[in-house]
Amino acid sequence: MLYVKIHELRKRKFKVAQIAKELKVSRPTVYKYLDMTFDEAKAYTEQPLGKKRKLDPYKDWILAWLEEYPHLSSAQIHDWLLERYPDLVVGGSTVRTYVKDIREVYQIEKKVMIRQYEAVPEQPMGKQLQVDWGETKQKTTDNKEIKLYFIAFVLAHSRQKYMEWQARPFTTRDAIRCHEHAFQFYGGRTEEIVYDQDHLIAVSENAGQLLLTTEFQHYVNEREFNVHLCRKADPESKGMIENVVKYIKGNFADSRVFSDIEDWNSRALQWLQRTGNHQVHQTTKKRPAEVFLLEKQHLQPVSSLLSYESTHNQSITRNVSKDNTIRYKSNRYSVPLGTYQTMSENLVWIEVKDEDQKTLVIRREAKGEVIAEHLVSSEKGKLIQNRHHTRDRSKGVEELKQRLVSCFEDQGQAAAYLDEISQRYPRYRRDQFAIIYKIIQQYPAFIDTVLTKCMAEKLYHANDFRDIAHHLHTLRDEPIEEGQPFYTSSPKHSHIKASTRSLLAYTSILGGRA
CATH class of the missing domain: 3.30.420.10 (Ribonuclease H-like superfamily/Ribonuclease H)
Known part of the structure; x- marks a missing residue:
């Protein structure tokens, strides 16, 4: 029918743009049908969308839906296809183009659903x-x-x-x-x-x-x-x-x-x-x-x-986000970890107290206990966080530390050594403790000696602890004196003897008298 209508309008001297506007099709479609014979157009409509396309197997369904419900959008068609064929993977733009082409070929104009309104009767006074x-x-x-x-x-x-x-x-x-x-x-x-x-x-x-x-x-x-x-x-x-x-x-x-x-x-x-x-x-x-x-x-x-x-109270409510923060004037403010609950109403009451500085007070209930307080920031897009509201990441480290301390005979000395390491390397204390723990597993017989040496030489690093343990293990048959510094080396060139001067030479240099 589209082929017949296009050629009929062409015979009446309609221009291509006029034909496209009249039949609500694109100008390329008009050109395409003008170049076809009737048999070619018939064959084309039997395979309506030209070359093989992804949605061709579903053409009958799409056509039936559009003929029965001309107002359907391509998004609705897409949803209906997925409902009937859950395994179908197709993009929205593909469906949109395919539906548009079917509407053109079969002349199914999209009907706009116009709602009918009626005048509302005049309301009585005070109603x-x-x-x-x-x-x-x-x-x-x-x-x-x-x-x-x-x-x-x-x-x-x-x-x-x-x-x-x-x-x-x-x-x-x-x-x-x-x-x-x-x-x-x-x-x-x-x-x-x-x-x-x-x-x-x-x-x-x-x-x-x-x-x-x-x-x-x-x-x-x-x-x-x-x-x-x-x-x-x-x-x-x-x-x-x-x-x-x-x-x-x-x-x-x-x-x-x-x-x-x-x-x-x-x-x-x-x-x-x-x-x-x-x-x-x-x-x-x-x-x-x-x-x-x-x-x-x-x-x-x-x-x-x-x-x-409560109407005159300045408290207002805020929803708690999944990351346990609330929003106030373009900033995020933290609340204690666990305030957000999946199966409950995550509502808190906030109040701004204006004393020397504006303070944001957060409560679970309107008159309940305060769960958080923050100074109100004048900036925007900031996260204002109380460190006590974050996850306590020190528990695992502390447990590891106590486990290490229990491995030594002098637990007081061990605790002091590990505390010093924690102060010097706060970001890497877990790594430090892990190295020491590995050494304790490898060389349990030497750990007390190594600890004493490290404390005496002020070597507060796990790598030093490891190196000393490894050295003691290699020299386990040689006795080591307690007071002897660990880092000693045999003097090189022991055959060379340094020249000496008399005491008179030094006193003359210093300006003294013999």
Whole structure:
């Protein structure tokens, strides 16, 4: 059919580019079919992809899938092939090219799945509040760049907006604090609050059964509002707040210069009053601030304080990585080895104390025992590590040392000798001890003598210990005096006698008298 369509358009004086655009094929494909006879094209379609290719044995499956589900992507085809043929080894680009060629040859156009939307009925006053998070990059007054994070709120009826910014990623505690500020801003809360499936709020949502994070669940229980979670990858179901996030990014934050977070939040509130809640809304054709005056009366009042005061605590949580570190302001800080557990929630509480120097305090529980403290680094990309948090690599060396000491008669002297070696060669003490241990195995009868010689001559190296033991072994039939220095050599040229002078010669040189 493709051959017939190409030649038919060619007869109608279509150019190659026009044919390719009309039939949604490449221009090389058009040229290829124009150069073929009908029989050649028929033979080619029976072996549709020309020369033998890796996926030809699976062509029937791929073709059947594309004909039944024209919207399938090459990545889905790849996955289905691997599901049916687990031993198949093929790259994504190979599948992509093969699927593209089959679509061209068999004229299977990829259909785009268009989702149909319906207008959402207007929410009654005081019924719903929508919440979402966003982030931007802003230029600073010193011409640098900073990443800022914000949380946005919008009342579904009046479109009255609220936002709050901070210079670090949000935690669940931050979200709770901002909810409290939003309730104060609005003068009450709604019956229902709509969220995306954000990790700060929810753990999972299974067919309507919500599992919220522990801290946020406590908050919901106290404030007694209903939580509505949108489906995953479905931002359109909370389009109001999505538009608010875009509005904040595109109107308030765009090209605005950042100085400090307090000033930024102050200007954000001014913008809400001046623009965000003052300008006429394009859907309602009303000013949000004016409609809000009516909706405010339908909000449910909230108490000024929560029953637990953790909202105002400056402690925040961090996840412990597999390497037993946490991240804080672009640096990694160590926690004791074993803090990370495979089958548990690896969450710790951190708090920054600002005394003479900022100190990062890490706890297992919010008010629990301190497990680590670090001075906060002003640099970035650094590992700040307490040496007590690392693996104790000295245990094996100490065990080896004690084993060596027990081999000598004078264990006190042996311990002192090995301690001296450890101090002189801290990086190589294991190697030093290994050499001595090998010598003890080879020459057990001489080790006490060797130790005495090494201590007397101050030879604190395993190679010296080895050399002396080897020398004693070779001279085991010759007695060695205890006080005799080990490194002695027979004088060479003993037949040569040095000339001597009289005492008068030396005294005259020194200026003395005889």
